[in-house]
Amino acid sequence: MKRSLFGVMITSLALVLAACSFDINNSEDEETPQSLIPVEAEFNIEEQAQPGDEITLEVEVTQGDEAVDDAHEVLYEVWMENDKEHSEMIESTHDGDGIYSATYMVEEEAVYFVQVHITARGTHVMPRMEVTVGNPDTTEVEEGTDESQDHEDGHDQNDEEDHDGH
Structure with missing residues (x-):
């Protein structure tokens, strides 16, 4: 019984962490970071x-x-x-x-x-x-004007x- 309860707790914790990770990644995909603009x-x-x-x-x-x-x-x-x-x-x-x-x-x-x-x-x-x-x-064109x-x-x-x- 202890093993079964422990397994359920571990599985629940893994699902919660996966859900948090999914939300964070999705919010980053929606906005372009300012440093990339x-x-x-x-x-x-x-x-x-x-x-x-x-x-x-x-x-x-x-x-x-x-x-x-x-x-x-x-x-x-x-x-x-x-x-x-x-x-x-x-x-x-x-x-x-x-x-x-x-x-x-x-x-x-x-x-x-x-x-x-x-x-x-x-x-x-x-x-x-x-x-x-x-x-x-x-009539004279400046050489190397593509310096920008x-x-x-x-x-x-x-x-x-x-x-x-x-």
């Missing part, structure tokens, strides 16, 4: 300007449907076509609702490249766009780098 950036920058204009550099950072208001770093890098070695790094301000902005004076008639470096939630993304200032001669890339390696790369503005 990519951080994305959408520029809100005019693509045309005139020499001497101060342009607003603005990006909206999101993860899924959520605005990212806790980015570790958002830096704009700006350079003229064929002159990336003289790029300028500009710190942004957080305006709320996932918006990060800065201003930049475009002095010369040229094609400028704007690349934003965003470190947020264990991800580093670097989207890039062009701004045409005036009517530049665009995403890094999702689970750690903050900027903790390991020293940003000296270049």
